[in-house]
Amino acid sequence: MKSGSRLERILAAGHFAVTSELGPPKNADPDNIRKKASYCLGNVDAANVTDNQTAIVRMSSIAAGTIALSCGVEPVIQMVCRDRNRIAMQSDILGAAALGCKNLLCLSGDHQKFGNHPQASGVYDLDSMQLIDMVRRMRDDKTFLSGEPIKDHEPRFFIGAAANPFADPLNFRITRLAKKIAAGVDFIQTQCIFDIDRFEQYMKMVVDRGLHEKAYILAGLAPVRSERALQYMKDEVPGMSVPDELIARMAAVKDKDEKMEEGIKICLEMIECVKHIEGVRGIHLMPVGWESITPVIVERAGLLPRPDVA
Amino acid sequence: MIVADRKPLDEILASIEPYKKIMLMGCGGCVTICFSGGAKAVELLASQIRMARNKAGSDIDIVECTPERQCEFEFIDAFKEQIASVEAVLSIACGVGVQTMNEHLAEGVTIPGLNTKFMGYPVEHGLWQERCAGCGDCVLQWTGGLCPVARCAKRLFNGPCGGSAGGRCEVDKEVECVWQLIHDRLEKLNKLENLEIVRPARDWRTSTNAGQRKVKFEEAML
Ligand code: SF4
Ligand code: SF4
Numbered sequence: 001m002k003s004g005s006r007l008e009r010i011l012a013a014g015h016f017a018v019t020s021e022l023g024p025p026k027n028a029d030p031d032n033i034r035k036k037a038s039y040c041l042g043n044v045d046a047a048n049v050t051d052n053q054t055a056i057v058r059m060s061s062i063a064a065g066t067i068a069l070s071c072g073v074e075p076v077i078q079m080v081c082r083d084r085n086r087i088a089m090q091s092d093i094l095g096a097a098a099l100g101c102k103n104l105l106c107l108s109g110d111h112q113k114f115g116n117h118p119q120a121s122g123v124y125d126l127d128s129m130q131l132i133d134m135v136r137r138m139r140d141d142k143t144f145l146s147g148e149p150i151k152d153h154e155p156r157f158f159i160g161a162a163a164n165p166f167a168d169p170l171n172f173r174i175t176r177l178a179k180k181i182a183a184g185v186d187f188i189q190t191q192c193i194f195d196i197d198r199f200e201q202y203m204k205m206v207v208d209r210g211l212h213e214k215a216y217i218l219a220g221l222a223p224v225r226s227e228r229a230l231q232y233m234k235d236e237v238p239g240m241s242v243p244d245e246l247i248a249r250m251a252a253v254k255d256k257d258e259k260m261e262e263g264i265k266i267c268l269e270m271i272e273c274v275k276h277i278e279g280v281r282g283i284h285l286m287p288v289g290w291e292s293i294t295p296v297i298v299e300r301a302g303l304l305p306r307p308d309v310a
Numbered sequence: 311m312i313v314a315d316r317k318p319l320d321e322i323l324a325s326i327e328p329y330k331k332i333m334l335m336g337c338g339g340c341v342t343i344c345f346s347g348g349a350k351a352v353e354l355l356a357s358q359i360r361m362a363r364n365k366a367g368s369d370i371d372i373v374e375c376t377p378e379r380q381c382e383f384e385f386i387d388a389f390k391e392q393i394a395s396v397e398a399v400l401s402i403a404c405g406v407g408v409q410t411m412n413e414h415l416a417e418g419v420t421i422p423g424l425n426t427k428f429m430g431y432p433v434e435h436g437l438w439q440e441r442c443a444g445c446g447d448c449v450l451q452w453t454g455g456l457c458p459v460a461r462c463a464k465r466l467f468n469g470p471c472g473g474s475a476g477g478r479c480e481v482d483k484e485v486e487c488v489w490q491l492i493h494d495r496l497e498k499l500n501k502l503e504n505l506e507i508v509r510p511a512r513d514w515r516t517s518t519n520a521g522q523r524k525v526k527f528e529e530a531m532l
């Protein structure tokens with residue numbers, strides 16, 4: 001075991017993993033995390049705690065992740081390169097490990113332009129690839145990035161990264177995944193999948209290169225409640241592929257509750273699909289602003305109870 | 311070349327407000343080429359200032375000049391006497407020119423009239439784009455000659471990020487994703503293998519955050 005995290009044990013044991021997302025609040029309220037953690041407890045193997053997602057200031061992912069941990073939910077601490085240099089990052093990595101966090105997801109981060117402080121200077125001392133490499137060195141080589149040894153108590157993380165099968169240039173996406181694996185990534189969570197066909201093509205290339213045997217790949221899925229949300233992602237989120245049929249399908253349902261049900265159904269169908277795609281080892285649910293739906297989806301997808309790997 | 315843009319007139323007027331006699335100094339170098347600080351720009355700005363001050367009822371005397379380059383002692387020394395006769399110099403050279411003036415002719419004060427933007431070139435008539443951030447450790451040899459430091463919004467060394475779509479940067483649809491360009495160019499050059507290597511963390515000491523940098527050319531030293 002690299003980290004001994006629950007997520008790692010689940011995947012190593014060959015179970016189909018389920019992770020979801022837990023967005024920290026825009027204030028200092030610990031109960032907000034506790035409430036969201038209650039939707040995760042027993043329903044997912046680990047929950048990603050986002051790091052100032054879309055560059056909007058929120059409670060620190062390490063602080064929020066520690067609160068989740070105290071509620072019995074294992075966090076995947078997200079860490080972006082936008083806000084901290086290598087000194088602050090390594091310091092936070094040590095801190096997160098000392099607090100009992102065992103999964104770390106390495107991201108470049110949404111550009112500060114999208115957030116509530118577009119005036120901020122972006123740091124980008126490292127990129128996500130270099131961050132992965134640094135976390136791996138701290139764990140496996142027991143050194144800081146500078147090469148200085150970490151004498152004992154090195155931080156041991158199960159290292160994650162994101163992959164976007166839908167961004168350009170398409171043929172390079174596999175190479176980039178291979179690079180992340182070479183840098184030291186253990187698991188991958190993909191960008192939200194709506195375009196199953198393209199995702200299947202992508203996974204085929206992944207399998208052809210044998211990459212599915214070098215890192216665990218979790219398919220990213222986002223339950224949505226309206227065609228507006230889908231249209232928004234299609235138009236405004238760069239590197240996102242949303243088929244028009246899906247938007248039309250949501251739009252055809254008029255009643256609000258039925259729409260919700262349709263959204264859940266779509267998500268369940270997607271889960272069924274990705275389960276059968278070679279190389280997919282689990283799902284990552286991203287119910288942005290709809291955290292309460294996680295237990296419903298996991299239950300109806302027949303993914304409960306979560307396996308015991310203690 | 312260094313590309314600069316004129317400051318808003320109101321900001322310029324505010325910064326020269328206390329003075330009755332100034333010199334307006336342009337530069338015959340880069341800023342002449344990008345129209346912000348050459349002899350013509352000096353003439354135009356001087357008349358704008360005169361008009362504004364006249365309207366405000368506080369006339370100003372402006373000595374106009376445009377040395378060949380404002381960033382070299384020998385060219386600015388030629389104006390020493392005139393400089394001594396004014397209360398302040400308003401410079402429409404880049405930030406380097408303004409500092410040369412302030413440090414070399416320390417008695418007088420020189421105020422910037424331009425915002426210095428970047429090093430780049432005109433990609434078309436009247437349109438300049440950034441190309442180099444002076445990072446001090448050039449990587450163009452493996453990027454197909456295109457710069458990720460100055461041109462990628464996240465200065466990635468292992469791009470493109472997940473936001474690259476249709477050749478555009480996630481930050482702005484008007485901006486090209488340089489990593490897409492790097493990819494395409496390397497593909498053309500049959501050098502895509504350059505992108506297979508994980509590029510290690512950069513040593514930024516060569517860049518701007520290790521204090522003021524120097525370049526020495528021994529042969530030229532007296
Ligand atoms: S790599 Fe550095 S030196 Fe080379 S063009 Fe880019 S910023 Fe300039
Ligand atoms: S879209 Fe391209 S240029 Fe923009 S931040 Fe990502 S890699 Fe850099």
